[in-house]
Amino acid sequence: MLLLATSILGACSSDVTTTHNQTIRVATFNVSMDASNYAQKGQPLDPEALKARLALGNHPQITNIAEIIQRVRPDVILLNEFDYIENLNDGIRAFIENYLLRPIQGQKPIHYPYFYVAPxxxxxxxxxxxxxxxxxxxxxxxxxxxxxYPGQYGMVVLSRYPIQMSEVRSFKHFLWHKMPNAQKIQNPDGTAFYDEATWQRLRLSSKSHWDLPIDVDGKRFHLLAAHPTPPVFDGDEDRNGARNYDEIRLWADYLSEARGEYLVDDNGKQGGLAADSRFVIVGDYNASPDEGDSRAGAIEQLLAHPLVNAKPIPTSRGGKLHTPDNPNGAKHTAGWRIQADYVLPSKFGIDLIANGVFWPAADSKLHRLVRGRGASSDHRLVWADLKLN
Incomplete structure (x- = not known):
């Protein structure tokens, strides 16, 4: 879904590395903008909670989210956990017009002429x-x-550059059993957790997987966006651990046209990404190479992929000081002490100029923006400056 406008993006804020000439800044941010972040303790969730707060234009948590985006000023950004709202005027347009286009704490408004949102x-x-x-x-x-409720933990992509809508691919309906050698989900006694009739109908993607081709002044790259399920909140069968692993694997296979031959998107198109394609993988993948509960090797399917540039690893002083006794602290992207969020460009056609995590330390005047999930989110915005060759 597309919004056309003529606004011009302002200059980059001085608190984040300034974008180099002829580069784009791509970011991912789990914004915790679902009803659970707005509910009173002990009260049922209201599926209309985000819609009501977007209309206000002054909700503190959403205002802080918008300020963070205005300070980092990404050209393209994936927002995870932004509840799906079918009426665009009540949803993503309200966020753009009532928050991003309003100067916050002295920051310049930021406008995204293009966006993509889907169930x-x-x-x-x-x-x-x-x-x-x-x-x-x-x-x-x-x-x-x-x-x-339908649409909880949804996804939105905002872009300064045109999204080639006719070529968008999604894998919301892809059936898990269609993945060759899918992860096993077994009871402790070795029997299958799901009966065959259930297994044949299960979808793989817990939210969706989107391939959005974006045109940057005649040079195209594919934004590969997803938000795999947390590998917890299950039982000894580890069904969510299995799903997390295979949701990540979907992109690992998709990067090769031949290896992804089994993949069929929601429009019936078969196969993976064409050879020599620029791409940037973004999202909250709920998996770390160093800690957490994901299955062994889950995120390494992307970090060690021969077509992916995973170095240098983005870091922050705030993350390091948040967990000073943990050598991985500087790499953390979530307040619950794990590297979960990624911006991973292709080796082909893209130079990684710089990257980082927006995490002001406790001694910073901007720490108010990341004090907790109620202030903004339990995740931090991760960004990368990329030059398209």
Whole structure:
């Protein structure tokens, strides 16, 4: 879905490395803009919670999110956990017009003429007993992707550059069993957790996987956006660990046209990414090479992929000081002490100029923006400056 406008992006804020000439800044940010961040303790979630706060134009948490974006000023950004709102005027347009286009704390407004938003699997009712509790409840653990209402934990992409909408590919409906050698989901006694009828209908993507071709002054790259499920909140069968691993694997296979031959997108197009394609993988992947609960080698499928440039690793002083006794602290991208969020460009056609994590330390005047999930999010914005060759 597309919004056309003529606004010009302002200069980069001085608190983040200035974008080099002829480069673009690409970012990912899990913004925690779902109803659970707005609910009163003990009260049910309101699926309209984000819509109501976007209309206000002055909600503190959303204002802080917008200020962070204005300070970092990415040219292209994926927002994870931005609830899906079908009416664009109530959803992403309201965020742009009521927050991003309003100067916050002396920052220049920032406008994105183009965006992409689409339904996701989270909270979409299924007829299956996906969580294995003996009842098919439709939502929660039995939704196609865990969620308490349709569209919870959705995704949005904002861009200064045109998104080639006719060539967008999504894999929301891709069936898990269609992936060769999919991760096994077994009970402790070695039996299959799912019966065959259920397994044949399960979708792989917990939200969706999007390939958005973006044109930057005649040079194209593919933004590969996703948000795999956390590898926890399950039982001994580790079904979420298996799903997290294979959601990450989907992109690892997709990077090769031949290796991804089994993949069929939501429009029926088969195969992976064409050879010699520029791409940037973005998102909250809920997996770290160093710590956490993901299956061994999960994120390494991307970090060690021969077509992916995963070095240098983005870091922050704030992350380092947040966990001073942990040698991995500087690499963390989440307040719960893990590297979970990634901006990974292709080796082909892209030079990685600089990258980082927006995490002001406790002694910074900007620490107010990242004090906790209520202030903005339990994740930090990760950015990379990229030159397209």
């Amino acid at each position: 996701v699997n989270t909270g979409e009712p299924s007829p299956l007993d996906i969580d294995g509790d003996g009842a098919a409840s439709g939502t929660g653990g039995d939704a196609w992707g865990y969620g308490n």
